[in-house]
Amino acid sequence: MKIDTLCVQGGWTPKCGEPRQVPIYQTTTFKYDTTQHMADLFDLKASGYFYTRLANPTNDAVAKKIAALEGGVAGILTSSGQAASTFAVLNLCNAGDHVVSSAQIYGGTFNLFAVSLKKLGIEFTFVDPDADAKTIAQAIRPNTKCIFGETVSNPSGCILDIAKFAKVAHAAGVPLIVDNTFPTPILCRPIEHGADIVVHATTKYMDGHSAQVGGCIVDSGNFDWTKYPERFAGLVAPDPSYHGLSYTQTFGKMAYIVKATAHLMRDFGSIPSPFNAFLVNLGLESLHVRIRRHAESALKIAKWLKTQKKVAWVNFAGLPDSPYHKLLRKQFDGNSPCGVMTFGIKGGRAASIRFMDSLKLVGIVTHVADAWTCVLHPASHTHRQLTDAQLKAAGIPPDLIRLSVGLEDPDDIIADLKQALAKIK
Ligand SMILES: *Cc1c(COP(=O)(O)O)cnc(C)c1O
Numbered sequence: 001m002k003i004d005t006l007c008v009q010g011g012w013t014p015k016c017g018e019p020r021q022v023p024i025y026q027t028t029t030f031k032y033d034t035t036q037h038m039a040d041l042f043d044l045k046a047s048g049y050f051y052t053r054l055a056n057p058t059n060d061a062v063a064k065k066i067a068a069l070e071g072g073v074a075g076i077l078t079s080s081g082q083a084a085s086t087f088a089v090l091n092l093c094n095a096g097d098h099v100v101s102s103a104q105i106y107g108g109t110f111n112l113f114a115v116s117l118k119k120l121g122i123e124f125t126f127v128d129p130d131a132d133a134k135t136i137a138q139a140i141r142p143n144t145k146c147i148f149g150e151t152v153s154n155p156s157g158c159i160l161d162i163a164k165f166a167k168v169a170h171a172a173g174v175p176l177i178v179d180n181t182f183p184t185p186i187l188c189r190p191i192e193h194g195a196d197i198v199v200h201a202t203t204k205y206m207d208g209h210s211a212q213v214g215g216c217i218v219d220s221g222n223f224d225w226t227k228y229p230e231r232f233a234g235l236v237a238p239d240p241s242y243h244g245l246s247y248t249q250t251f252g253k254m255a256y257i258v259k260a261t262a263h264l265m266r267d268f269g270s271i272p273s274p275f276n277a278f279l280v281n282l283g284l285e286s287l288h289v290r291i292r293r294h295a296e297s298a299l300k301i302a303k304w305l306k307t308q309k310k311v312a313w314v315n316f317a318g319l320p321d322s323p324y325h326k327l328l329r330k331q332f333d334g335n336s337p338c339g340v341m342t343f344g345i346k347g348g349r350a351a352s353i354r355f356m357d358s359l360k361l362v363g364i365v366t367h368v369a370d371a372w373t374c375v376l377h378p379a380s381h382t383h384r385q386l387t388d389a390q391l392k393a394a395g396i397p398p399d400l401i402r403l404s405v406g407l408e409d410p411d412d413i414i415a416d417l418k419q420a421l422a423k424i425k
Pocket of ligand 1 (some may be wrong): 202
């Protein structure tokens, strides 16, 4: 099936007389006839459902669809994008381990890594994603367990050179994890460029209607954990909490996702409600149609902003003069990365705030990447916990406005931006 067909029909194949839409299995548990049957499920000897904290058929169908879209072997839904990034790292790292991460990542992920996971004893080194492979490789340590990056960074809009990062990771014998939230697999599939694991905030375009918060992890199945049995002992060595079962030995290419389910979900419990998974699936059924329209409208609006005298700068990889345009054309389907761009108003922070406060059709919301066009001022909102030096390192000047282009008529959006620009002296 081609990717547009997978958006509609992936993950769920109803048999004769079964519901065409994925049913919402809104249940905590599942009933069995014999003690032995359920004991086998607990031991992972049989596959089936027993408790929704570990697995649920609605969630599994949606994870299967996203895994198919990304070209992976298996996936798992999480209760948020943050939970997906947390689990993706914790599935490989213990206290005392180290991760190399691009410095150009979502503010919430930066805080998760630099503050919260650091408190658990995992060290992070943040690297400039535009640095050459040799410089990035210098950040690798003997205890490094993975490299992390973001395909299109939120909000700074950098395009990750996935092949470059994959090369550094594989030379060091560690996997590359990529957050592919903004392009979605319709516009970019990181696994095709060498990424091993992909994470998503399904909260954004996959849902597309700001109706639920959710996340997903997809494993390509390509990384051979057994080549480094000591580095990835958690996946390769016998797990005492499962009677000495080895994930790689028992589950092969599925090892990483089975461990995330059987170990992390069991213990930390960040499962989404099956109802939320159902909402993600509704969004996925039209993702291919929506994301292309988001990207096309954003390109039109970015080009218009560039012509405006009061606009100081526009950062959008879809613009042919963007330093990321070449990478975009190499790694993406089409000539526009997503619906999100950043720009600044002449006059700095104060002018940008005045412009935003004058908007009528375009709303000020924290959210991004859904049907309604919206703006955010990261220095006052999402990134207010960062110091000026950290803002600079994250590529966020104080006048930066993040514009998320929705599915309205782009001419109506332009008209609103135009009247707000006219309010600035
Ligand atoms: C929003 C976002 C996240 C976090 O997702 P939540 O569902 O809000 O936890 C992670 N990465 C990127 C790129 C995001 O835009």
